[in-house]
Amino acid sequence: MTPASDPPAPGQVWAHVGQPFTPPAARPDGTHYDFIVIGAGRMGSLLTLALTRAAPQTRLLLIEQGGLPNEEGHTILAPGLWTTAHLTHDQHAAAHASRALIEELGQPTPRPHITLHTHPAPGSVPTADALEGHPDSLALIDPGVLTHATTDPHALAYRPGTLALNATQTAIRAGAHLMLNTRAAPHPAGVVTAERLTVTNTHQIITHETHTLRARHVILATGADAPTQAEHHLGIHTRHARAYQQTPHLNAPSTPTSPTLHAAGLTLNPQHGAYTLHPAIHHRDPHGYAPTGGHLTGVPTGLRRETLEDLVALMDALPTLATPALHLGRSLSDIPGSWVALPHGNPHAPPTHEPLDPHTTLLLGGPHADTLGPHTAQELAQQLAGT
Amino acid sequence: MTPASDPPAPGQVWAHVGQPFTPPAARPDGTHYDFIVIGAGRMGSLLTLALTRAAPQTRLLLIEQGGLPNEEGHTILAPGLWTTAHLTHDQHAAAHASRALIEELGQPTPRPHITLHTHPAPGSVPTADALEGHPDSLALIDPGVLTHATTDPHALAYRPGTLALNATQTAIRAGAHLMLNTRAAPHPAGVVTAERLTVTNTHQIITHETHTLRARHVILATGADAPTQAEHHLGIHTRHARAYQQTPHLNAPSTPTSPTLHAAGLTLNPQHGAYTLHPAIHHRDPHGYAPTGGHLTGVPTGLRRETLEDLVALMDALPTLATPALHLGRSLSDIPGSWVALPHGNPHAPPTHEPLDPHTTLLLGGPHADTLGPHTAQELAQQLAGT
Numbered sequence: 097m098t099p100a101s102d103p104p105a106p107g108q109v110w111a112h113v114g115q116p117f118t119p120p121a122a123r124p125d126g127t128h129y130d131f132i133v134i135g136a137g138r139m140g141s142l143l144t145l146a147l148t149r150a151a152p153q154t155r156l157l158l159i160e161q162g163g164l165p166n167e168e169g170h171t172i173l174a175p176g177l178w179t180t181a182h183l184t185h186d187q188h189a190a191a192h193a194s195r196a197l198i199e200e201l202g203q204p205t206p207r208p209h210i211t212l213h214t215h216p217a218p219g220s221v222p223t224a225d226a227l228e229g230h231p232d233s234l235a236l237i238d239p240g241v242l243t244h245a246t247t248d249p250h251a252l253a254y255r256p257g258t259l260a261l262n263a264t265q266t267a268i269r270a271g272a273h274l275m276l277n278t279r280a281a282p283h284p285a286g287v288v289t290a291e292r293l294t295v296t297n298t299h300q301i302i303t304h305e306t307h308t309l310r311a312r313h314v315i316l317a318t319g320a321d322a323p324t325q326a327e328h329h330l331g332i333h334t335r336h337a338r339a340y341q342q343t344p345h346l347n348a349p350s351t352p353t354s355p356t357l358h359a360a361g362l363t364l365n366p367q368h369g370a371y372t373l374h375p376a377i378h379h380r381d382p383h384g385y386a387p388t389g390g391h392l393t394g395v396p397t398g399l400r401r402e403t404l405e406d407l408v409a410l411m412d413a414l415p416t417l418a419t420p421a422l423h424l425g426r427s428l429s430d431i432p433g434s435w436v437a438l439p440h441g442n443p444h445a446p447p448t449h450e451p452l453d454p455h456t457t458l459l460l461g462g463p464h465a466d467t468l469g470p471h472t473a474q475e476l477a478q479q480l481a482g483t
Numbered sequence: 484m485t486p487a488s489d490p491p492a493p494g495q496v497w498a499h500v501g502q503p504f505t506p507p508a509a510r511p512d513g514t515h516y517d518f519i520v521i522g523a524g525r526m527g528s529l530l531t532l533a534l535t536r537a538a539p540q541t542r543l544l545l546i547e548q549g550g551l552p553n554e555e556g557h558t559i560l561a562p563g564l565w566t567t568a569h570l571t572h573d574q575h576a577a578a579h580a581s582r583a584l585i586e587e588l589g590q591p592t593p594r595p596h597i598t599l600h601t602h603p604a605p606g607s608v609p610t611a612d613a614l615e616g617h618p619d620s621l622a623l624i625d626p627g628v629l630t631h632a633t634t635d636p637h638a639l640a641y642r643p644g645t646l647a648l649n650a651t652q653t654a655i656r657a658g659a660h661l662m663l664n665t666r667a668a669p670h671p672a673g674v675v676t677a678e679r680l681t682v683t684n685t686h687q688i689i690t691h692e693t694h695t696l697r698a699r700h701v702i703l704a705t706g707a708d709a710p711t712q713a714e715h716h717l718g719i720h721t722r723h724a725r726a727y728q729q730t731p732h733l734n735a736p737s738t739p740t741s742p743t744l745h746a747a748g749l750t751l752n753p754q755h756g757a758y759t760l761h762p763a764i765h766h767r768d769p770h771g772y773a774p775t776g777g778h779l780t781g782v783p784t785g786l787r788r789e790t791l792e793d794l795v796a797l798m799d800a801l802p803t804l805a806t807p808a809l810h811l812g813r814s815l816s817d818i819p820g821s822w823v824a825l826p827h828g829n830p831h832a833p834p835t836h837e838p839l840d841p842h843t844t845l846l847l848g849g850p851h852a853d854t855l856g857p858h859t860a861q862e863l864a865q866q867l868a869g870t
Contacts (some may be wrong), residue, residue: 401770
């Protein structure tokens, strides 16, 4: 056996500050790691795994501010739908490469994806025909308004959080190291400061210890926070932006075989015997915007006003939205929500990566991460392994 | 002489609470006025004047929360440009009808409007040719980036505040009444509550007295505030929205004959020997957004972040934006700004009016009010006079 074919020793995991961390000895060039990946959402996790494959025998550290999956990130709230329904033709190859990774790591289940239209569309059939065999689904819709439907029969449903967790665990088995509950910041020249966080008995989050680490290359994969961090720590200004997306609950019955429904930008995602709604993202939210619950003719709701207006506009097409089945909440905290990165400030942009400086790369998923993110992470890993 | 051809007595003006106000005696149907117009920005002023013409011999009251022109509204900050450069063909008739009113009331001056392009466009000429004779203008531009230009030689420059003031004064001479410094709210059945405001010697704004008035018809013309008022007071939910637009100062020399320049959504408006910038409005601001100054790689600015990003993106095309000539400010209060109504939430929508209930109509100007607003006000007056 040559050294290159040795099965690697699994990486270490530092989950809490009770587990002492000592950086590995610096190499002659001053680096402790080949790659430090900041952020173990799905993009960072998939990248780390892809690096173990594209660049085996390298020293890899993945750092995550929370646990796995992080409950404040978009990974845990993303719909987890793989579908080519809303892609341009030249995105199909990336979608199929992503699908292979989702099948390996995401425990997907087949779930048809049905886009509903108010007029005939290429490949559409009458809505009643498309939903034959799905009376629960048909009951949500006014087929007199949403008259036509197109079906992607090859769509998949999966949990992005599961994908991230499996990717991370597989990466660890392949030798990558993982630090959880650690707030990391990128600095010029591949320096990363890592603050290991702990909670006091008065529930304050404090820094237990700080490590200064150096890597040949750092990948910033902190999702909607990444552009701000790039600017704050590296002084590099980008035009990426973010939007706050809420995912309200619709208490209408679904079954494990119910299709995903999509109408006018709204996705109705069958989950737990009911539906999770994923509203359209129309544009960025401005800098300084703090999400706030809305009002509908004086009644406070937990849904932000813009989403509320979109749902009201859809009530003719989806009469169930006008019933108490839609959980409006009373304040923001009643409705799950998270910030979604918008690459280039564009809600339709695919995932992207870009060099920030010679030692740092930004990796962003965004609204198309479900279908295209795994390929983008893999592509970046191959590029980094080649350098 | 028949009574109908008598020159009307001029209307009354109540500018401050020292001038006692007594509503006219109610008529048999309980109304004090035929029309109450709330808001004396340009839309409300033009509507009031148009009503004196379309429905003479009617009782008309125009109510304004501030003075004339109101320093917090968009009327005073709007660019005041009449141009067909960015209109669709079917908007030209409305633009020309508006132009006639602007020429009557707005004291316009001819000012060519030049749209700059990075590629040849229909009717374009090389930028250097279009700006021959305007070396000051050419000095702002990199003609290697903005290579082509289209000129609207028939464009006008005017002050929307002057237009509003002249429209109101002409309406008063024709018999309309005006209450300033009065906060009015529309209620169902044509009821308007009018709070006459005054300032205490500790600089607090308080209500001096409240009047409850009734009109056959109420027109809500309070600009960016109107949709919220419609919902709050009438319980009528609309999809109109608003955006906060700042108008920073560019200290580059202009002359009274300098053309207006427009590039990538940004308008450079020659004013007072320099320029006022009118940045593009891309989309609504979310409910609950409080405008805030931005940061550029850590340095605070008075310009909001989104506008700053747009200006940074234009620095290659307009190198002067990268110099201290651009007044960035240090905090929000350094940069003039106002909320602009976005009819239907759309930054490209023309001005609009719509009935809210049988006794109340909403009138909205928005981003195209400079070129199309006067016609919309006139059209609504003719419609109301016919009912």
